[in-house]
Amino acid sequence: DGGITQSPKYLFRKEGQNVTLSCEQNLNHDAMYWYRQDPGQGLRLIYYSQIVNDFQKGDIAEGYSVSREKKESFPLTVTSAQKNPTAFYLCASSPRRDTPTNEKLFFGSGTQLSVL
Amino acid sequence: GDSVTQMEGPVTLSEEAFLTINCTYTATGYPSLFWYVQYPGEGLQLLLKATKADDKGSNKGFEATYRKETTSFHLEKGSVQVSDSAVYFCALLPGNAGGTSYGKLTFGQGTILTVHP
Numbered sequence: 001d002g003g004i005t006q007s008p009k010y011l012f013r014k015e016g017q018n019v020t021l022s023c024e025q026n027l028n029h030d031a032m033y034w035y036r037q038d039p040g041q042g043l044r045l046i047y048y049s050q051i052v053n054d055f056q057k058g059d060i061a062e063g064y065s066v067s068r069e070k071k072e073s074f075p076l077t078v079t080s081a082q083k084n085p086t087a088f089y090l091c092a093s094s095p096r097r098d099t100p101t102n103e104k105l106f107f108g109s110g111t112q113l114s115v116l
Numbered sequence: 117g118d119s120v121t122q123m124e125g126p127v128t129l130s131e132e133a134f135l136t137i138n139c140t141y142t143a144t145g146y147p148s149l150f151w152y153v154q155y156p157g158e159g160l161q162l163l164l165k166a167t168k169a170d171d172k173g174s175n176k177g178f179e180a181t182y183r184k185e186t187t188s189f190h191l192e193k194g195s196v197q198v199s200d201s202a203v204y205f206c207a208l209l210p211g212n213a214g215g216t217s218y219g220k221l222t223f224g225q226g227t228i229l230t231v232h233p
Contacts, residue, residue, distance in 0.1 A: 004159075042120070042205060042223030043160075058220070090159050105221065107159030 003027065006091050006108035013078065013085060014116050021076045021111045023091035030095065032074035033105070036060060037088040046089075049074055078113060086114050118143040122206050122224035129196055129231050137191040137227045139180075139206035146211035149173075149182050149189040150221070154203040163191075163204070196231045203228050 004025045013019045023032065031050045035043040045058030049068040063082025068074055074093075078085045091108040123138040141147065148167045152160040164173030169184035178193045189206060206224040 006159075040225060042207075042225045043221075044223075045220055048220065092159075104162055104165075105160070107161070109157070109159045 004091055004093055004106055004108035006089075006111050008111060009109070011111055011113045012116050013113060016080045018077055018079050019113065021078070021089055021091075021113070023074045023076065023108060025072055025074075025091075025093045025106075025108075027093060027095070027106060028071070029093035029106070030071070031093060032068070033092040033094075034058075034064070034066065034074070034076045035090045035092065037090055037110075043090065046076065088112050118147070118208060118210060118222045120206050120208055120222055120224035122204075122227050124227070126228035126230060129229070131198055131231055131233050132195045133231075135191070135193040135196045135200075135229070137204055137206075137229070139189045139191065139224060141187050141189065141206075141208050143187075143208055143210060143222075146184075147208040148211070149180070150207045150209070151178070151180055151189070151191050152205040152207060152223075154205065154226070156202070160205060196229075198231050198233055201229055201231045 007022045033048040034046040036046055037043050044060050046060055046064050047055055047058050047066040049055035052068055052071050055066050055068050063079055065077045089111045092105040094105050119142045121140050150165045151163040153163045154160045164175040166173040166182035169182055172181045180189050180191045182189055203226045205226045207221045209221050
């Protein structure tokens with residue numbers, strides 16, 4: 001079945017530690033996105049990538065880094081510079097970056113990150 | 117900038133009750149509007165969408181009409197079920213989306229719906 005796989009489902013971070021969240025898609029989508037979800041708030045865009053080897057900062061990129069070495073993979077690293085990392089992280093993808101009406105996002109099932 | 121405001125929750129209803137979740141937006145031009153649903157422990161799924169004024173999106177008994185005059189996109193369902201319990205997000209995509217803004221949805225804060233038997 002095609003879809004987006006995020007792992008792990010739960011992740012714990014110690015003080016000063018970098019952690020990496022995995023996102024893999026087999027939908028052959030060009031664009032991929034990372035969102036952060038906090039209780040009682042909407043989703044906020046961290047980073048997005050429209051093509052391999054290119055990515056752009058979203059609204060809350062500070063303390064995060066990404067890479068896009070392969071079309072199907074878009075890992076997110078939460079660095080020690082992110083002082084409030086506890087949140088639910090959602091990865092998403094969408095097809096054909098150059099199709100203006102193709103605005104549907106496909107979401108993974110999320111990773112809950114907590115600080116020890 | 118663009119913004120989406122949803123009615124505050126949580127909303128608690130009995131099975132077969134009528135549901136309305138209000139959503140209003142602020143945006144320039146002609147955005148596309150969406151409702152996404154998030155079941156417990158899962159990611160978001162697209163529920164319905166409307167891409168121009170007076171369009172009605174519908175799916176699984178849910179409906180929402182794009183009202184440009186009131187900048188609203190309220191979600192309705194005539195008879196809710198226990199299985200509808202979830203968090204509902206209203207979202208918009210700018211009318212000039214493409215290039216660097218492609219896929220950059222603006223989400224509301226979400227409304228928790230709980231339906232009791």
